[in-house]
Amino acid sequence: MNLALRDMKQHKGRFLSTILGVGLLFAIVLAMNGIYRGNIFEGTSIIRTANPDLWVVERGRGGPFNEQSILPEFFHYSVAAVPGVEKASPFIVYAVERLIKGKSRRFTIIGYDVFSGLGGPQAIYAGRGIWQAHYEMVAHEKLGVALGEKVSLGLHTYTVVGLTKEAVAPDSEPLIYLSLPDAQEVLFQRDNEEIRNQRIRLLHSLTQRGLSQEQAEKLLPDLEPDTHLVNVILVKLAAGANSTQVARHIEKWLYFSVYTTEEQVQLILKGRLLQINKQLWLFRSLLLTVAIVIVSLVIYTFTMEKIRSIAVMKLLGAPNRVIIRLVVEQTLMLTVTSFFVGAILMNNLHQKFPKLVLLTMGDQLITFLVALAAGLVASLLGVWRALKTEPALALGR
Amino acid sequence: MPILEIQGLNKVFGSGHLEVHALKDVSLTISSGELVGLMGPSGSGKTTLLLCVSLILEPTSGAIALEGKAIYQEGWLAGVDVSRLRREKIGFIFQTHNLIPFLTAKENVLFPLHLAGCTGSEAQTRTLELLNYLEIAERADYLPALLSGGEAQRVSIARALANNPRIILADEPTASLDTVRGKKVMEILKKIAREQQTAVITVTHDARMIEGFDHVYHLKDGQLSQTY
Numbered sequence: 001m002n003l004a005l006r007d008m009k010q011h012k013g014r015f016l017s018t019i020l021g022v023g024l025l026f027a028i029v030l031a032m033n034g035i036y037r038g039n040i041f042e043g044t045s046i047i048r049t050a051n052p053d054l055w056v057v058e059r060g061r062g063g064p065f066n067e068q069s070i071l072p073e074f075f076h077y078s079v080a081a082v083p084g085v086e087k088a089s090p091f092i093v094y095a096v097e098r099l100i101k102g103k104s105r106r107f108t109i110i111g112y113d114v115f116s117g118l119g120g121p122q123a124i125y126a127g128r129g130i131w132q133a134h135y136e137m138v139a140h141e142k143l144g145v146a147l148g149e150k151v152s153l154g155l156h157t158y159t160v161v162g163l164t165k166e167a168v169a170p171d172s173e174p175l176i177y178l179s180l181p182d183a184q185e186v187l188f189q190r191d192n193e194e195i196r197n198q199r200i201r202l203l204h205s206l207t208q209r210g211l212s213q214e215q216a217e218k219l220l221p222d223l224e225p226d227t228h229l230v231n232v233i234l235v236k237l238a239a240g241a242n243s244t245q246v247a248r249h250i251e252k253w254l255y256f257s258v259y260t261t262e263e264q265v266q267l268i269l270k271g272r273l274l275q276i277n278k279q280l281w282l283f284r285s286l287l288l289t290v291a292i293v294i295v296s297l298v299i300y301t302f303t304m305e306k307i308r309s310i311a312v313m314k315l316l317g318a319p320n321r322v323i324i325r326l327v328v329e330q331t332l333m334l335t336v337t338s339f340f341v342g343a344i345l346m347n348n349l350h351q352k353f354p355k356l357v358l359l360t361m362g363d364q365l366i367t368f369l370v371a372l373a374a375g376l377v378a379s380l381l382g383v384w385r386a387l388k389t390e391p392a393l394a395l396g397r
Numbered sequence: 398m399p400i401l402e403i404q405g406l407n408k409v410f411g412s413g414h415l416e417v418h419a420l421k422d423v424s425l426t427i428s429s430g431e432l433v434g435l436m437g438p439s440g441s442g443k444t445t446l447l448l449c450v451s452l453i454l455e456p457t458s459g460a461i462a463l464e465g466k467a468i469y470q471e472g473w474l475a476g477v478d479v480s481r482l483r484r485e486k487i488g489f490i491f492q493t494h495n496l497i498p499f500l501t502a503k504e505n506v507l508f509p510l511h512l513a514g515c516t517g518s519e520a521q522t523r524t525l526e527l528l529n530y531l532e533i534a535e536r537a538d539y540l541p542a543l544l545s546g547g548e549a550q551r552v553s554i555a556r557a558l559a560n561n562p563r564i565i566l567a568d569e570p571t572a573s574l575d576t577v578r579g580k581k582v583m584e585i586l587k588k589i590a591r592e593q594q595t596a597v598i599t600v601t602h603d604a605r606m607i608e609g610f611d612h613v614y615h616l617k618d619g620q621l622s623q624t625y
Contacts, residue, residue, distance in 0.1 A: 001500075001504055001507060001508070001511060003499075003500075006499045006500055006504070007499040009499070010498065010499035010540070011499075308495070309495075309497045309498065309499075312491075312495045312497060313497070313508075315451070315453065315483070315489055316483070316484065316489065316508065316509050316512065316556075317480050317481065317482075317483040317484025317485075317509070317512055317513075318480075318484075318512055319480060319512075322512070390453075391453045392448055392453050392454065394489075394491065394495055395444060395447065395448070395491065395568055396492070
């Protein structure tokens with residue numbers, strides 16, 4: 001005869017509504033776990049997808065994802081010439097907001113060397129990769145464009161030749177892959193009026209310094225801003241090359257900073273993603289605490305309602321372990337069933353969230369064990385109250 | 398044969414000027430098969446005596462023996478397990494039946510049997526026997542909320558008898574019942590005392606029930622006297 005089950009059966013409505021309420025709390029805890037994991041996954045997916053052996057960035061910077069990094073494009077030739085380097089490929093990545101199909105959309109543009117380079121889309125599930133130097137794009141499915149569709153960016157129109165769903169930008173925005181020159185054009189493309197104004201300012205500046213108009217106009221092309229810039233040079237090492245040696249060589253002789261893919265991941269985890277991850281961690285801890293406090297108070301209330309029955313049981317000679325078992329079993333049943341309600345809910349609804357909610361078995365198991373342990377702690381208040389009850393209370397004293 | 402022997406029992410609550418002498422030198426001997434009434438005004442010490450006899454409250458001084466074995470002599474004697482004694486030797490009947498509300502009538506009777514280690518078919522058989530004895534077997538699967546006052550009191554009596562106690566302590570068992578049902582309960586208690594050779598001690602205010610008792614004791618200001 002299980003006293004805990006009997007009591008719960010007698011008060012089905014109350015227990016069910018408590019299970020539902022606490023279950024929703026657990027669902028949110030699991031969602032927080034999933035959002036945290038999803039945040040890390042999306043934050044690092046572009047890094048893991050590109051996955052070169054080395055990332056060469058502007059000296060002293062933790063770029064290109066955790067902070068800004070700008071290098072002249074031609075430096076990829078210098079890097080390619082370093083002993084141990086099989087391939088060095090320029091790479092550009094930046095976030096924009098443009099009109100796509102009449103709606104303003106945020107996305108990230110990736111520009112890469114489409115013929116020989118690294119950093120292009122790896123898992124195209126529809127269509128193909130970029131084969132031409134210009135005017136073709138591969139888009140992430142989240143952008144909502146179809147194969148063959150034409151998208152206007154800047155001065156030109158790009159045809160969607162392939163669709164991918166493997167990686168997103170660290171801020172979860174979809175990616176668009178373009179050839180490097182196309183990406184640079186979109187990034188650095190300026191208004192014609194602005195270009196004219198800049199030329200006028202430069203000419204004026206030069207003539208102020210004593211140059212004639214003719215001399216100034218000759219010099220003008222050399223002074224206009226260089227658009228052949230990239231954020232990072234991706235490196236593939238030759239077979240047998242030592243990555244540390246190659247990295248130190250590039251740092252010393254070419255004056256850049258060099259990271260492995262794993263180091264890039266750590267940079268972003270400890271940099272750009274750190275605060276949001278801490279926030280999520282804090283929220284899920286708070287929610288778990290709230291869930292347990294609620295369970296504790298509910299069990300305390302249920303125990304108080306049974307206090308006379310507990311007194312009768314003690315008067316009839318029930319040892320403390322029978323009383324403890326009643327309270328603890330109820331708490332654990334409440335906690336466990338609430339957890340499963342929350343888990344079933346979240347496992348069926350997580351895909352409807354706007355951002356990736358990555359639920360892992362490991363996280364769910366750990367949360368379950370934590371909930372179980374916390375449930376035991378939650379039962380302490382009810383147990384204390386039950387054990388404090390005097391048998392004489394059964395006689396109304 | 399004496400089932401319960403109390404010698405010079407005292408119980409004092411508090412100390413100094415707040416001291417309350419609830420029991421004063423109470424001596425009492427009850428034999429098996431006897432139905433004994435304990436009467437007195439409110440505050441006379443009836444409940445305190447009941448609590449001491451039921452081994453819930455430790456007296457201040459005196460001696461208590463159960464079935465000839467001393468269990469209290471100016472303090473609980475070493476090796477005395479009061480919980481086990483309560484479980485095995487003493488049955489309780491309350492004024493308001495005090496059945497556990499989430500257990501059926503049958504389960505309420507099974508509960509003390511399980512506490513005493515009697516389980517399975519043996520416990521089921523004993524339970525049905527008792528429910529039949531109290532003529533309440535047809536309501537075995539009902540929850541207490543669905544039983545009448547008299548039915549619930551009979552289940553309470555069945556529960557009290559579950560482990561063949563030597564003493565049954567009944568705290569105003571007829572107080573919440575009408576005259577007819579009250580008389581019926583007293584008849585049952587008398588039948589139990591005679592047939593089971595159990596000592597039944599009944600605390601009551603109900604003067605209508607006096608003639609049913611073998612002996613009646615009166616408590617006033619903590620002092621016991623036999624009036625009948």
